[in-house]
Amino acid sequence: MTLQLRIYVPPHPLIKHWLAVARDAATPSVLFRTAMTELGRWLTYEAAREWLPTLETTVNSPLASCPATLIDPEMPIAVVPILRAGLGLLEGAQTLLPLASIYHLGLVRNEETLQPSCYLNKLPEKFDPQTRVLITDPMLATGGSIMAAMAELTHRGVDPVLTRIVCVVAAPPALQQLSAAYPGLIIYTATIDETVNDQGYIVPGLGDAGDRIFGT
Ligand SMILES: O=P(O)(O)OC[C@H]1O[C@H](OP(=O)(O)OP(=O)(O)O)[C@H](O)[C@@H]1O
Ligand SMILES: O=c1cc[nH]c(=O)[nH]1
Numbered sequence: 001m002t003l004q005l006r007i008y009v010p011p012h013p014l015i016k017h018w019l020a021v022a023r024d025a026a027t028p029s030v031l032f033r034t035a036m037t038e039l040g041r042w043l044t045y046e047a048a049r050e051w052l053p054t055l056e057t058t059v060n061s062p063l064a065s066c067p068a069t070l071i072d073p074e075m076p077i078a079v080v081p082i083l084r085a086g087l088g089l090l091e092g093a094q095t096l097l098p099l100a101s102i103y104h105l106g107l108v109r110n111e112e113t114l115q116p117s118c119y120l121n122k123l124p125e126k127f128d129p130q131t132r133v134l135i136t137d138p139m140l141a142t143g144g145s146i147m148a149a150m151a152e153l154t155h156r157g158v159d160p161v162l163t164r165i166v167c168v169v170a171a172p173p174a175l176q177q178l179s180a181a182y183p184g185l186i187i188y189t190a191t192i193d194e195t196v197n198d199q200g201y202i203v204p205g206l207g208d209a210g211d212r213i214f215g216t
């Protein structure tokens with residue numbers, strides 16, 4: 001089977017609603033943060049469907065024993081928020097993945113060159129190769145930041161096939177690079193927008209996600 005990058009845009013009214021709130025320039029920071037939390041929650045819910053490891057067992061109900069499926073607590077799960085903006089999606093993701101380890105990765109783009117640089121790396125030296133990794137970053141624009149994050153992760157033993165990216169707005173330059181480098185990867189996004197402008201902003205997008213989350 002040939003692997004291909006897959007991009008899911010779940011057609012869910014709650015995802016559409018919170019995307020609209022996030023896009024609106026009149027939305028204040030406090031509500032923008034709520035929108036990010038809710039998008040993190042619902043997109044992670046969608047991403048978890050065929051990704052969370054389960055085990056088959058038997059439980060005794062008050063009336064009889066019956067077959068049951070549980071989340072496998074032995075399988076490592078990691079969430080990697082790309083700071084700062086990826087923190088906005090973390091709370092919603094974490095409520096659904098309470099056992100996940102959180103590894104922060106701080107990346108910031110140079111405003112002129114648009115090249116990302118890393119100022120915080122809390123990744124372990126090596127991941128267990130079975131680790132399911134969920135990356136949170138609301139914006140995939142030129143692709144520089146997500147490609148840098150994927151390079152750091154795969155270098156440490158992460159399998160792209162077990163990796164999911166939860167974002168809010170994805171743009172073609174980022175998707176093309178991810179597709180060429182990581183054909184087994186799966187992305188969950190609220191929307192795919194067509195354009196990245198000369199300043200590296202997605203249009204229509206939602207502006208600077210980090211600044212809007214933190215009111216800076
Ligand atoms: O695809 P790219 O062109 O690399 O752009 C996407 C990156 O830009 C934003 O981060 P930013 O550098 O603004 O940092 P911040 O989250 O701290 O605001 C965003 O959160 C992504 O990480
Ligand atoms: O539109 C964009 C592009 C990159 N980062 C953002 O926060 N917004």
Ligand SMILES: [Mg+2]
Nearest residue numbers: 208209210211
């Ligand atoms: Mg920013």
